[in-house]
Amino acid sequence: MVSYFRSVRTSRQFFLVLLFLGIQLPLYLLLTSGTLQELLYMLIGERMADGYTMYEQIYDNTAPLSALVYWIIDLLTGRSVLAYRIVALVLLLLQALTFNFILNRHQVFATRSSLPALLYLVVGSITYEFGMLTPLLIGHTFVILSLPYLITVSREGIENNRLFVGGFILGLAALCYLPLSLYLLVGVFAVLLFTSNTFRSILLMLCGFAFPYAMLLTFYFYTGTLQEFTELHILRPWQFKVAFALPPADLAKLMALPLIVLLFSVLSSLSLPQRLVFQVKFQQVMWVWLLVSFLLVMTRDEISANIFILLLPAIAYFGEYLFTINVKRWMLNIAFILLFVGTLLIRYRDILGISSILQLSDSQLITNPVTEVPEGESILVLGNDPRYYLQNKPVTPYLNWQLAQRDFSNLNNYKAVYNIYLNLKDEMPAYIIDEVGLMKALQYKLPAIFGRYQPTGQDNIYQLKQ
Template identity: 60%
Template sequence: MISYFRSILPSRLILLVLIYLGIQLPLIIWGIPATTPELLHMLVGERLADGFSMYKGVYDNTAPLSAMVFWVIDLMAGRSFLVYRFTAMVLLLLQAIIFNSTLNHHKVYASNNYLPALIYLVLGSLSFEFDMLTPLLIGNTFVILSLPYIITLSREGFDNNRLFVGGFMLGLAAMSYLPLAMFLIVGLFAVIFFSSNTFRSFMLMFCGFLFPYAMLMTYYFYTGALSEFITLHLLRPWQLQVDFLRPPADVAKLMAIPAVILVLSLLSASSLPQRLVFQVKFQQVMWVWLLTSLLIIFTRDEISVATFTLALPPIAYFSEFFFYSGRKLWILNTVFLVALAGVLVLRYRLVLGLNKYLLLDESPLLLDPDNKVPIQNSTVLVLGNDIRYYTHNKPVTPYLNWELAQRHFGKLGEYKAVFDIYENFRKEMPAYLIDKEGLLPELTYKLPAVFGRYEQTEYPDIYKLK
């Protein structure tokens, strides 16, 4: 099977797509699990579709370009987990094809082939988390698009526009998921390895990076939301409070197959004979890419399998050195088939009833379908982290993210915070308040004109607008 993809005939690409769809589509037909992160993204898109602006009418740290994607999806399909999964599938497929095409176009290997795309898509099918439409997945697409521009063999006054475009793509990646701005490190090393004028070339790329942010900050300045944009987008993702969304043991089990392939590939790459200068420099760039990806992954406040999407390009690149090595073909095929079988077992473990042996817990990410709430098809605000109340209801007021809402609700002793709450509720009044934090007595005392209009229902933590 490995030898079949050592070619760039159109039939190889068609089979590649069919393998990917063959792994993914049966699970979509079987049923898509609803997840908390995707619901949050849908709520952001819904608020934007209702005419509210990001960071001013929606208190959330979703990056602006990703928020625009969620807004467009809400305009076209509303709340649809199916559309989100299909969009994520298409993005992952495009990433693999674009990345592989870049490698072939620049003659990174001794011969052109589709092996990197094959490994990319197989490993990208390892978990349903890779099929979630996340800001990181959106941003990773722009990082891959920047690759052919940042490895330009720059000559004075000749390829300057390419470096600017490469920086612009990295700027769009950061506008999708801000920590991806750290890929400027990859751009810096690419400039060092490939360009004749390092400082001038990097500044040109850096200007390209800043250009979309300059336009965006100008927009937020004129709309009066610049301070909120700086607070919620530019400063928020650098809190460095590392936490796992899923048990670390589960993440380790799921990422064992990519880790083994990466180790085998790196060992094979280290034993290669001398190659062309460009190929050696490109490999050095991919080393920096790998280290930067791991740095971003392990410094995030929410680490899950989905964050390892960043590591797929370098793993796919280095895998070529193992699967195209001089080892006997039956050994390479056996390793690939074992990896493919492992991916299928992990992905279909629930359908096959194998999870009792693997003991993987996905519940921290999933919305409980059996946990019904007594409110349906109404407007609500949850004072707390219980997001399930938004599943069949519409959120109102900017306080979508409870952690960020602490800027106001966590400072009820400050006049400014209480006044901001009053201003937001004066514009929108939810039909129901779900008080999970026991804040309503204090809020009623300090803002009786707003919260005095709510009366308790038969449920102790649910209050209805009179």
């Protein structure tokens, strides 16, 4: 089976797409539950579709270009987990095919092959979290699209203006998820390796990166939201307060197979004889790529499996060496079959009923409706549980409770209380879900707003008086 993909014929690409869809689609037809993370993105898109602006009227640190994607999806389909997953699948497929094309186009390996795309798609199917439409996934697509501009300049030593384009695309990636700007280190390392006029080349790349930000900063300056944009998008992602969305033991089990493949792939690349100068230098660039990918893990507020999508290009690149080493063909086929079967077992563990055997569960990420709450109403949740929004409409800018703490945790501060008043006076929710016990203090400090709410008889649920 491995030898079948040692070709770049159209039939191989077509079979790759069918194989990828065959792994992914059955689960999407059987299981349509979303996650809490996806719910938050849907709420952002919904609020933007209702005419509210990011950072000023929606308090969240989602990057602007990703928020634009969620807004467009909401305009087209509304809240649809299936739509989000389909878009994510298309992006993942685009990443794999584009990365494979780049490797073949620039003769990174001795022979052209479809193996990198095969490994990218198979390993990329090991968990549904790789198929979530996160800002990371959207931005990672731009990172891969920037690669040929850096490689072309590196190889030819001319047309250095292409570095401006590569930097511009990396700027778009950062506008999807700001920590992806760390891939500028890969670009700088490539410049140092391959170009003669390093200062000019680095400056071109940095100018290209800064260009989309200059346009966006100008827009937010003239709309009076530059401070909010700076605080929520530019400063917020660098908190380095690492938490785990999954128990570390479960995360380790889930990512064990991809990391084992990566380890053996790297060892295989080190054991090969000397190659062309460009191929050796490109491998050095991929080493920096791999190190930056691991560094990016620490920029997440919550570490979960989806962050490891950053390792897929490295697995695809180094995996080419693993499955082309000079051993008997049947051994390579068995190795790939074990990888493929292992991926299917982990991905379909719930349907196959082996989750208890593997002692692996990510059910805490799945969104389930909260019972005995209003449905089809406008609500505000004072707390860190967004599940109340599943069957209701969010109002006020306070979608992200962590960011809402700037106001609600400082009720002794006049400015914080006044901000709450401004945000609720024209958009009062029909119900308030008070998980943290703030209603008494709010009714005392803002009776004009919160004094109009009365208990419903259900714990911590207050209804607006008619």
